Amino acid sequence: MKPLDIEPLTEGSVTQQASGRLVVETSGQGFTDLTEAASRWVFSTGILHGLLTVFCRHTSASLLIQENADPDVRADLLTALDRLAPREVGYLHTTEGPDDMPAHIRAMMTATSLSIPVLEGQMALGSWQGLYLVEHRDRPHNREVVFYLIGA
């Protein structure tokens, strides 16, 4: 087997950092697409090459990069999370309602932070990748996401 070789893409200096904040009003369990908002903000900073980090300030909502084409994929992912973290197994922590502890487990299995390289002013997402906030609670919540970009 021939060795795997990483092909150099870009190199340069590092001069700049920026941060931003997004409040998302969710409408209960489900996905909110943050891709366009992130893309516009990256462009607005003037940073062409660097690293974008997205951070979710909650423990019952989380982040995912997943398929942006067929919405059935997102529906199936929610069903899978329901199956992996069911309501009816009996939890110690019940004071915030029957959907709260499953929401923490679903957040544990997904991402609180994600980092995406930025090349030529654009996030290096694949063609089928979207950036999503995932609400795991039943009821609508205001969720805060912090964006951090470093580069030049």
Place this chain on the structure above:
Amino acid sequence: MKPLDIEPLTEGSVTQQASGRLVVETSGQGFTDLTEAASRWVFSTGILHGLLTVFCRHTSASLLIQENADPDVRADLLTALDRLAPREVGYLHTTEGPDDMPAHIRAMMTATSLSIPVLEGQMALGSWQGLYLVEHRDRPHNREVVFYLIGA
């Protein structure tokens, strides 16, 4: 629907990086709170704005950002990990004991690295978020965590 707009928070130059190392003596399966240690170290570097990355150098222990209020949440998370990666299903890898392979699976489902923006000298954690090392093995272990901060 109105478009989601990221509100600019900070911007500035990038001048500095720092790294540190923490050895945690765990006492078997469970959570160790690293929030305060991380917070003190971030302060000690003098970096006010930037990005903190936390990295766990093990494959049977891992990292999580989870609720810091009700300890029952952490207990329920451990029970959920037990259920998701049970001992009694039969594994090929058994030489290191019956708790080792479930520990690798639990590490796989949680985080080996986490990145947290730092704003005004503080990690941008939400009010209910704590940073934890999670030991997945039964017996006490010494676990090494690397901290890396970049910014200005």
Place this chain on the structure above:
Amino acid sequence: MKPLDIEPLTEGSVTQQASGRLVVETSGQGFTDLTEAASRWVFSTGILHGLLTVFCRHTSASLLIQENADPDVRADLLTALDRLAPREVGYLHTTEGPDDMPAHIRAMMTATSLSIPVLEGQMALGSWQGLYLVEHRDRPHNREVVFYLIGA
């Protein structure tokens, strides 16, 4: 209990960033070891201290840092992923074949991005840690991974 204290390792300026791209030809469900390729590329950039971020541009393949010693661990991890995201539960999204939706779920439970501190020119991986691309589809695919390094 004595407080946890992070021991300072390195500090310095930040001057440089670099990115690279790797195409991995997978041969169906399984692990491809990227550790050596990443290590050689980090060395080639001349950056001695910094942060490496690895990003997978797909939603049915993903990244993991896992045990590099006993190959049975990786076999057991694949079995665990099969059990956690089974084929036969009935999905809405079936147009790309019966292995596609389970592959998205397995990618959701693992990592799309990973960040590893670099110290003295080397990734700060633990002795038993390897960096892997995990193919979740049955058939061979070309998978693209982006590497990003920042530091000095």
